[in-house]
Amino acid sequence: MPEPTQSLPPGSLEPQRALEHIRPSGIQETQGFGWNKEPESGSRVEFELEEVAERAVSTRKHVFAHFIVGNTYPYTVADWxxxxxxxxxxxIDGFVLNVGGDSWQKQRSADCFAAAKKLSTTTKFSLFFSFDMTSIPGSAATDVQFLRDYITPNYNSGVMFRQPATNHIVVSTFGGEYSTFGQGSMESGWAYLKSELNKITPIFLIPAFFISPSRLPSIAAIDGAFNWDGGWPIKLSASSPRNEIVNAALDSDTDYIRALTHGARSYMAAVSPWFFTHYGPNTYNKNWMYRGDDWLFVRRWQQLIAMRDHVDMVQIISWNDYGESHYIGPIEGAQPNSHAWVDGYPHIAWLYLNRYFMKAFQTGTYPAITKDQIFLWARPHPRDASSPDPVPRPTNYQLTDDVAWMVVFATAAATVDAYTTNTNKVSFAVKAGMSKLSFPLLADGGMKAVMVRNGAVVAECNPTTYRFESRPGVYNFNTLVAMSS
Known part of the structure; x- marks a missing residue:
């Protein structure tokens, strides 16, 4: 039976209205597809230069990075x-520690808490757990003990994140919709789990169940929900119409907000810069991608900023999930056999790009742009290139375009010149503020961008190791991310 149509509460925003509620002083969006000329008529250009007098309520919001403890086997306290x-x-306000069924992860988590406590006098940084219920057993009542063993030694550490309104420690999950803890149903199972953990300390349960949001009101035990898949256009396929592929909709938030509003529950949203995984059937058998084009990371942040009154927390996916190519932290620790598509493809520049938009979500106001800066990213080979890789191209590889994506911050009007060779150049005139730019890649070329003002170079991004390789050794739909100094 179809769910009845519901309206968002007064003052809510549909996701498509990103930027209408809060915006920086300048935004420009341009795609260039010609050389040595200004963007032609028909290029996507959007200017929003007026100051907005009314901004969202400036309640402080929290943003955490999802951290895969399973990739930290060699970590020491110093690494944490x-x-x-x-x-x-x-x-970033803290880490969400994704822990699975491996017993050694308990000690690595303890090391993380030790590191956070060591820094607590000078650095405010919080932690909470996301229990990976695809790895942790949850069929018997005794399985509660696994989660209890993580909560008991840490709840009174002083660094566990507490939900501000209740002062209860936050507990999240990855999955769990099949966990019953011996109680006969998912709903009663999580009620039992929560009652058991509440004997240790009151918890604020905000899981990521992979179920229809319409089921959330019936799950009495939860205090909110985390929309894990909300940061990617997961509904797209190779057969999707082109007009749905470009600037693909990220429209699942509304269903969650509607469902959670009924119980005044919290909504935690996801933001992620990319997704590509390339495991063959002899390993994890995961080989697909989502479209990360069209400045996905930035567009998603702009969307969440516009609807921040209805989003309590944001989780960045991820700090260190190398296997799925959406890491924004350094490449370190123990990779899960993902070296073929991760090594040599740093994403740390995304961490620095993230701050501008994250601060706007946290505070309700965009930071001032005080430095000219360029961020640039692109995939390592043409979409349709052939490779001797025994693992085939990922499912939905057709969704991506052979384009370099760029975000620039300009303190004043300037020209940005983008190069794929020394002679192939496309130029953009940008105004003060943030600009989203793009340009086509050239097989066996590189990428470079220079910002010029009054004849002087004020910023340059030149990842010299990058080459858009026409004959790749493996199918790699990850991306190299670079930034100016």
Missing amino acids: VADIKLAASQD
Whole structure:
């Protein structure tokens, strides 16, 4: 039976209205497809230069990065200290520690808590757990003990994140819709789990169940929900119409917000820069991608900023999930056999790009742009290139385009010149503010961007190791991300 049509509560925003509620002082969006000329008529150009007098309610919001503890086998406390310092330096509020069924992950988590406590006098940084219920057993009542063993030693550490309104520690999951904890149903199972953990300390349960949002109101135990898939256009396929592929809709938030509003529950949204995984059937048998084009990371942030009154927390997916290519932290630790498409493809520049938009979500106001800066990313080979790779092209590889994506921050009007060779150039006139730009890649070429003002170079991004390889050794739909100094 179809669900009845419901309206969002007064003051809500549909996702497509990103930028209408909060916006920086300048935005330009341009795609260039010609050389040595200004963008032609028909290019996508959007200017939003007026100041907005009314902004969203400036309640402080929290943003966390999803951290795969399963990739930290060789980590020491010093490694955790370094990661926490780096994340905190970019104003991320904390890590969501994804823990699975491996027993050694308990000690690595303990090391993370030790590192956070060590830094707590100078660095405010919080932690909470996301239990990977695809790996952790949850069929018997005794399986509660696994989760209890993580909560008990850490709940009173002083660094566990507590939901501000209730002061309860936050607990999340990846999956869990099949977990019953011996109670006969998912709903009663999680009620039992919560009652058991509440004996230790009150918890604020905000899981990522992979179910229809329409079921959420019937799950009494939850205090909210995390929309794990909300940051990617997961409904697209190779047969989708082109007009649905470009600037693909990210429109699942509304269903969650409607469902959670009935119980005044919290909504945690996802933001992610990319998704590509390339495991053959002899390993994890995961080989697909989502379209990360059209400045996905930036567009998703703009959308969440526009609807921040209805989003309580955001989780960045991810800090270190190398297997799915959406890491924004450094490449370190123990990769899950993903070296073929990760090594040599740093994403750390996304961490620095993230801060501008994240701060706008956290505070309700975009930071001032005080430095000319260029961010640039692209895939390593043409979409249709052939490779001797025994693992075939990923499912839905046809969704991506052979384009370099660029975001620039300009303190004043300037020209941005983008190169794929020394002679192939496309130029963009940008105004003060943030601009989203793009240009086509050239087989066996590179990528470089220069910002010029009054005849002087004020920013340059030149990833010299990058080459758009026409004959790749493996199918790699990851991306190299670079930034100006």
